Amino acid sequence: MKFWQALKEAIASIAGNKTRSFLTVLGIVIGVGAVIGVLSIGQGAEASIMGQIESIGTNVIYVFRGNRTEDVTNPKYLTTADADALANRARAPHILNIASVLSGQSSVRFGDESAQTSIMGVTGNYAEVIDLKLSEGSFFTESHITNRSSVVVLGPELAERLTGRQTELVGTTVHINNYPFRVVGVAAAKGGNQFSSPDMDAYIPITAMQLRVKRQNVPNAVDFLLIQAQDSNSIDEAMHEGRTLLRASHRLTSRQPDDFTMTNQEDMLSIANSITNILTIFLAGIAAISLLVGGIGIMNIMLVSVTERTREIGLRKALGARKFDIQLQFLTESAMLSVFGGLIGIGLGWLLGEIVGAVAANSGTPLVPEISLNSVLLATLFSLAVGIFFGWYPALRAANLEPVEALRYE
Amino acid sequence: MELTPQAVKPVIDVQNLTKDYYIGEIVVRALRGIDMQIFPGEMVAIMGPSGSGKSTLMNMIGCLDSPTSGDYYLDSLRVSDLHDDELAIVRNQKIGFVFQKYNLLPRIDAIENVALPLRYSEDTSNMRQRAEAALESVGLGDRMRHKPNELSGGQQQRVAIARALVNQPAILLADEPTGNLDSQSGKEVMELLIKLNQQQNTTIVLVTHDPTVALHAQRTIQLFDGLIKAPEAIA
Numbered sequence: 186m187k188f189w190q191a192l193k194e195a196i197a198s199i200a201g202n203k204t205r206s207f208l209t210v211l212g213i214v215i216g217v218g219a220v221i222g223v224l225s226i227g228q229g230a231e232a233s234i235m236g237q238i239e240s241i242g243t244n245v246i247y248v249f250r251g252n253r254t255e256d257v258t259n260p261k262y263l264t265t266a267d268a269d270a271l272a273n274r275a276r277a278p279h280i281l282n283i284a285s286v287l288s289g290q291s292s293v294r295f296g297d298e299s300a301q302t303s304i305m306g307v308t309g310n311y312a313e314v315i316d317l318k319l320s321e322g323s324f325f326t327e328s329h330i331t332n333r334s335s336v337v338v339l340g341p342e343l344a345e346r347l348t349g350r351q352t353e354l355v356g357t358t359v360h361i362n363n364y365p366f367r368v369v370g371v372a373a374a375k376g377g378n379q380f381s382s383p384d385m386d387a388y389i390p391i392t393a394m395q396l397r398v399k400r401q402n403v404p405n406a407v408d409f410l411l412i413q414a415q416d417s418n419s420i421d422e423a424m425h426e427g428r429t430l431l432r433a434s435h436r437l438t439s440r441q442p443d444d445f446t447m448t449n450q451e452d453m454l455s456i457a458n459s460i461t462n463i464l465t466i467f468l469a470g471i472a473a474i475s476l477l478v479g480g481i482g483i484m485n486i487m488l489v490s491v492t493e494r495t496r497e498i499g500l501r502k503a504l505g506a507r508k509f510d511i512q513l514q515f516l517t518e519s520a521m522l523s524v525f526g527g528l529i530g531i532g533l534g535w536l537l538g539e540i541v542g543a544v545a546a547n548s549g550t551p552l553v554p555e556i557s558l559n560s561v562l563l564a565t566l567f568s569l570a571v572g573i574f575f576g577w578y579p580a581l582r583a584a585n586l587e588p589v590e591a592l593r594y595e
Numbered sequence: 596m597e598l599t600p601q602a603v604k605p606v607i608d609v610q611n612l613t614k615d616y617y618i619g620e621i622v623v624r625a626l627r628g629i630d631m632q633i634f635p636g637e638m639v640a641i642m643g644p645s646g647s648g649k650s651t652l653m654n655m656i657g658c659l660d661s662p663t664s665g666d667y668y669l670d671s672l673r674v675s676d677l678h679d680d681e682l683a684i685v686r687n688q689k690i691g692f693v694f695q696k697y698n699l700l701p702r703i704d705a706i707e708n709v710a711l712p713l714r715y716s717e718d719t720s721n722m723r724q725r726a727e728a729a730l731e732s733v734g735l736g737d738r739m740r741h742k743p744n745e746l747s748g749g750q751q752q753r754v755a756i757a758r759a760l761v762n763q764p765a766i767l768l769a770d771e772p773t774g775n776l777d778s779q780s781g782k783e784v785m786e787l788l789i790k791l792n793q794q795q796n797t798t799i800v801l802v803t804h805d806p807t808v809a810l811h812a813q814r815t816i817q818l819f820d821g822l823i824k825a826p827e828a829i830a
Contacts (some may be wrong), residue, residue: 505687
């Protein structure tokens with residue numbers, strides 16, 4: 186029998202028993218739907234996180250205290266002195282700018298409204314380093330830093346929350362940790378993700394931070410440093426130079442490991458990438474188990490179908506069907522069933538992704554689910570494979586029926 | 596046999612055919628040495644009580660089963676030691692089956708049922724036209740699009756006969772063809788078979804236990820305990 190005839194018969198047979206066919210493939214529908222849904226949400230989440238990290242700027246290196254891969258006892262605090270050491274044009278020609286950051290949680294009050302949020306004590310070039318744009322006013326300057334001025338740049342969402350507006354705020358006063366701060370600017374929206382929302386932050390001079398918000402036991406300690414490389418191509422050189430200078434600044438001998446950690450955006454991208462990938466694969470793997478269950482469902486019904494159609498098989502053999510013809514017929518049927526289920530499942534997965542995306546958007550986390558052509562092709566091929574794998578045994582049973590016995594079957 | 600000229604070769608030539616079944620340890624000797632020849636254009640009835648081996652013999656003639664020993668030549672082709680798939684081709688090309696219970700596929704209409712053997716043929720050209728011609732030859736040209744459950748028993752059996760004829764086989768093998776029909780429909784089906792035999796010279800082998808059906812045949816072969824009983828030829 187020609188393949189297209191087998192295909193026609195399979196479709197006729199599936200269509201001839203719609204309810205049962207649908208119930209048979211329900212397992213595949215749910216399995217493929219779950220896999221596609223998880224993959225689309227995973228890819229959407231990945232894109233969202235990538236976008237966030239990329240929005241920081243592509244040529245920024247983060248320096249944290251301590252070493253995450255090697256054991257270091259008593260790592261030195263990072264201080265503003267380290268930042269000064271890094272600002273060495275002669276020995277670090279690839280480093281453009283260094284910003285120090287000391288952050289903490291505090292209350293911010295405007296009139297009767299107040300909010301608990303992250304206060305970022307930063308140096309004057311911070312805005313330049315992370316490419317922070319202002320929608321009004323200007324970022325504080327070196328003189329503000331030197332004078333420990335009580336000035337603040339508000340994140341747009343924070344401004345909105347406190348004052349109900351994002352404009353005409355320069356010159357007004359907010360209270361941070363109950364100290365009055367004069368607003369000098371409002372940042373432009375940067376967007377947020379599930380890990381941080383810079384639009385809710387308030388930026389003040391690092392010196393004011395030390396004085397008014399976060400008293401430090403170690404003088405001039407900072408939480409982290411940001412190194413801006415000349416451009417995205419000189420990241421590696423800038424990291425190397427920075428590391429050499431920091432080791433010298435911390436007086437580390439050549440046998441001592443680094444007592445600080447440097448990561449650049451690419452590292453963070455790849456870490457975030459691998460985290461979302463692992464999560465996606467893990468969830469998709471769990472979802473794939475239901476595909477297995479779906480396949481067993483198909484095998485079950487195909488076995489019933491073979492028994493039900495024993496006489497038909499006997500007749501077909503009497504009329505000249507070879508073993509191969511019978512096997513092809515049943516295999517085509519189970520494969521078609523499974524592929525139909527897979528196609529419905531892709532639709533279901535798309536729907537699932539859209540729903541999760543809508544829920545996420547409603548709760549303030551932008552997540553656009555993405556269904557790649559690859560995952561659609563993969564799901565289709567996988568359900569085809571499931572159909573063939575689980576249809577094999579029933580088809581073989583049908584093909585091996587003895588014509589005499591099969592014709593006699595009641 | 597002296598009535599048949601030596602030059603004509605038998606279409607069915609069975610020599611010392613035996614068939615043993617095993618039911619557990621017990622051997623059932625269903626056929627114990629059958630010699631039989633059927634010539635082109637003959638209409639022969641095979642009769643016998645139940646358990647006589649006539650179903651087994653029919654399965655052998657129909658190439659649905661292989662004999663334990665002996666030779667079977669169908670249309671000069673030695674089929675007694677062919678493999679399953681080779682037997683399938685022989686069934687498709689050389690044998691037209693008519694069953695007691697019609698065995699039509701309920702999902703598909705008359706013409707598709709008739710075309711079914713063509714799907715398993717080498718030559719799949721003009722399937723529709725050939726199936727139409729076969730249906731017209733059994734007088735059902737106006738019922739092509741009817742599904743089996745929209746046809747009477749007699750009509751269904753005529754569809755089954757059309758299906759048996761569609762590949763122009765060497766023999767038509769009918770197993771109790773009127774067994775499920777009322778007497779009027781049964782008579783019509785027998786008349787159709789006789790017409791095919793007389794007008795188109797189709798070789799027909801009838802397996803039946805009904806003497807009135809057997810009367811239409813030119814000769815009757817009586818089976819008893821796996822052997823052919825006494826004189827083969829009846830006037």
